[in-house]
Amino acid sequence: MLMDLAQTPQYKPHQSLGRWMLVGMSALLLTTGACFLFFAHQLMEARFDSFDAKHYEQELMRVNGVFKQSRQSFELLLTDYAHWDDTEQFTLGTNPEFIQENLVPESLINIQVNGFIITHLDGSLVTAPHLVMDNELVPMPESIWQTFSALLPSLMTPDKLSANTALAWVGTDAIMITGSTITDTIKSHDPSGYLFFIRKLDSKIMQGFKNMTLVDFELLPAPISQNAQVEIHTLLVNDEPHWIVDKNLAGLPAKIKVQGGTFLEEERSLTLLLLALSVAGLSLISLLGVFWIMNFKVLKRIRLFSALADQHRQAPEQSIHWPIVGKDELDNLAISLNEFISEVGKRHDDLSYLAEHDALTGLGNRRLLMSRLDANMNHHQRNPKFISTLLLLDLDSFKLLNDGLGHSAGDDILRLVAKRMLAMVRNYDTVVRLGGDEFAILLENVEPEMVLPFAERLHQQIYESFEYNGHKLKLKASIGLAAVKSALSKEDVIRNADLAMYEAKRKGRNQTVVFRVDLLDAVSRRLQLEQALQEALNHQELEVWFQPIVDARNGKVVAMEALSRWFLDGIFVPPDEFIKIAEASGMITKLGKQVFDNVGASLADLRLNYPDLICNINLSVRQFRDSNLEEDIVDCATKYQLPSSAIHLELTESMIATSETEILPTMCALVDKGYKFHLDDFGTGYSSLERLRNLPFDTLKVDRSFITPLGKGDDVMVRNIINIGNELGMSLIAEGVETETEVHKLLQLGCWDIQGYYFARPMPLAKLKLWLAENQTQIAQQTFTQQKHTQGYII
Incomplete structure (x- = not known):
């Protein structure tokens, strides 16, 4: 049948396509091959x-790793000697034979140490500095001593047991010096001095590094840099690239340098030659193939399709989309294809609409948003001034409405929100529903700062009340804004808007926040701290510090509060930051158990000299929920033979307000066993007299925010809180007290127990013992002075 149609065509072409298509395809293939060869070569x-x-950078990093490992091993070697009873005794003058027995030339040469310096804590020399020269231990020359003496103060850290390292250049020789505090072997004594080891990075050591890394490198002087980055430079030597890669040693005045020529010269030449031959061969084969196809395959098929097109024209007429410019076979075929494509296009439009729109609201969906983001990024790449804004909106407390009124009501509410959003945007902006109660608006060619007034109007529009089945309802939303730029990926833009939206929720909801880079930094820091906190808890690296609570009438320490402290790589991490991470990740239960054990051991030790001392421990809701809190506390008291009266437990008002029914049974069980509860931060926004009356609290803690106004004569809030506590028969503790005026006023108002910087800051156990021994007399004198100037506060 197909052959019959081919033999009896209803349309005869006036022109032939064969010749000009062959010429055109030949030119196209040659041009394409040349362009491909050029770009492929580049x-x-x-x-x-x-x-x-990358090769030279990896060599450099390998050398840097060896230097770092050598430095660490040198520091470990030093600390082994510095934290040694014999070294400490020599520093204290009770072991004069230490150097003759332990720091002989043979020993120092074996451990690659070229000299040592021993000083007291004030920097004065315990003994003359020595160097190993010609296998003998000799006093250090004055010129060398002057170089090292200038470095010693920077290496002296009396509150740190690990080593510090510096590097000095004497002529062209690099000399490494590392120092650490001297203490006993078990590190229980206070430091008595410093020990410094000197190591010259001579040719033997440098050759060892080169043999180990298989890299020919140079060690050169350089300015000190804490954030050392790899720097890569390239030069043309004889028309060939020559690479120079260097990197500063972190914290040291030196850098390592690696250089060399191209690494794969033969492979480079061979690859480029094969590429050229391949392009030439493929172009020639393509030309021959095009000639054969055009003459023996394509034109015959086109004539056949032309005959089929004549038959297809008997169907109803369709709109023509392709322009007809001639009377050859392709023009005839185009008429039929236009008809076919019209039908396919209609179906495609229907399917595309379904694929890119939300069935519930009629808005676009995530797929449509991603497509529009692509278009905006391409536009921004061509025109950097074209910056659009992605607005991400999440309804606040929508789940409460959905659960309370039913899912059908939730769907109606989502449709209403969609209608209100569409009414506010331009016809070329994009409104989509991402899922659930989360929506997005892509505002084209408007920067985020210019969108803020629009976002405010959107808040007002969404907040406008509406009725549903007799209920008058209002909605609120949190909005995040982020710029759409070609330098970012689509996922980055959505993530940025999402971070800004969650920042709006964190700040209290029903707000608008524009994305800032620090939001991304905060997420990154939180992830890093969460991982580091897990490791710290696994190794029990967190410390417990104590802040005394003083009876200001007589200066007696009546209690103390246990506070967790964390030092990450020697840097203090604020408690508010890591406690929130521990709460969110569930690590707070593990942290709580370690605090219980640390407090129990410390309290048992302290009560030997202060038998009535009490310690307050802060609790978290997750400890009530995720662990057997009652058992943990009782086990701690039993293990350290402490009475229940020695441990008081603190809860914040926010915990009580959000989880009262959840924690009340455990509270009551612990109170029955003799434990007392304090209500912390009282009066900061969740106060309820009914809650105070019904919950088993023994003590109110007056928050610092109410103590500060006392210095200005404003005592209204503190007076009322003290009256409430007295009426309910509760004890009172004022926290955050820092000035004599505040202490004076609190005594007048009848609040005796004071916690704050005025008397003492939080401190570790060792310092607390010294403070209790040394400062009781001083506090008693302060309180005596207070009593002389205070009238009417003693009951």
Whole structure:
């Protein structure tokens, strides 16, 4: 049948396509091959250059790793000697034979140490500095001593047991010096001095590094840099790239340098030659193939399709989309294809609409948003001034409405929100529903700062009340804004808007926040701290510090509060920051158990000299929920033979307000066993007299925010809180007290127990013992002075 149609065509072409198509395709193939060869050549050159740069960078990092490992091993070697009973005794003058027995030339040479310096804590020398020269231990020359003496103060850290390292240049020689505090072997004594080891990075050591890394590198002087980055430079030597890669040693005045020529010269030449031959061969084969196809395959098929098109024209007429410019076979075929494509296009439009729109609201969906983001990013790449804004909106407390009124009501509410959003945007902006109660608006060619007035109007529009089945309802939303730029990926833009939206929720909801880079930094820092906190808890690296609570009438320490402290790589991490991470991640239960054990051991030790001392421990809701809190506390008291009266437990008002029914049974069980509860931060926003009356609290803690106004004569809030506590028969503790005026006023108002910087800051156990022994007399004198100037506060 097909052959019959071919033999009896209803349409005869006036022109032939064969000749001009062959010429055109030949020119196209040659042009395409030349362009491909040019760009492929550039790409291959760039890839080979990238490989060379990466190769030398890896060599550099290998050398840097060896230097770092050598430095660490040198510091460990030093601390072994510095934290040694013999070294401490020599520093204290009770072991004069220490150097003759332990720091002989043979020993120092074996451990690659070229000299040592021993000083007291004030920097004065315990003994003359010595160097190993010609296998003998000799006093250090004055010129060398002057170089090292200038470095010693920077290495002296009396509150740190680990080593510090510096590097000095004497001529062209690099000399490393590391120092650490001297203490006993078990590190229980206070430091008595400093021990410094000196190691010259001579040719033997440097050759060892080169043999170990298989890298020929140079160690050169350089300015000190704490954030050392790898720097890569390239030069043309004889028309060939020559690579120079260097990196500063962190914290030291030196850098390592690696250099060399291209690494794969033969492979580069061979690859480029094969590429050229391949392009030439493929172009020739393509030309022959095009000639054969055009003459023996394509034109015959086109005539056949032309005959089929004549038959297809007997169907109803369709709109023509392709322009007809001639009377050849392709023009005839185009008429039929236009008809077919019209039908396919209609179906495609229907399917595309369903694929890119939300069935519930009729808004676009995530797929449509991603497509529009692509278009906006491409536009921004062509025109950097074209910056659009992605607005991400999440309804606040929508789940409460959905659960309370039913899912059908929730769907109606979502449709209403969609209608209100559509009414506010321009016809070329994009409104989509991402899922659940989360929506997005892509505002084209408007920067985030210019969108803020629009976001405010959107808040007002969504907040406008509406009725549903007799209920008058209002909605609120949190909005995040982020710029759409070609430098970002679509996922980055959505993530940025999402971070801004959750920042709006964190700040109290029903707000608008524009994305800032620090939001991304905060997420990154939180992830890093969460991982580090897990490791710290596994190794029990968190400390417990104590802040005394003083009876200001007589200066007696009546209690103390246990506070967790964390030092990450020697840097203090604020408690508010890591406690929130521990709460959110569930690590707070593990942290709580470690605090119980630390407090129990410390309290048992302290009560030997202060038998009535009490310690307050802060609790978290997750400890009530995720662990057997009652058992943990009782086990701690039993283990350290402490009475229940020695441990008081603190809860904040926010915990009580959100989880009262959840924690009340455990509270009551612990109260029955003799434990007392304090209500912390009282009066900061969740106060309820009914709650105070019904919950088993023994003590109110007056928050610092109410103590501060006392210095200005404003005592209204503190007076009322004290009256409430007295009426309910509860004890009172004022926290955050820092000035004599505040203490004076609290005594007048009848609040005796004071916690704050005025008397003492939080401190570790060792310092607390010294403070209790040394400062009781001083506090008693302060309180005596207070009593002389205070009238009417003693009951």
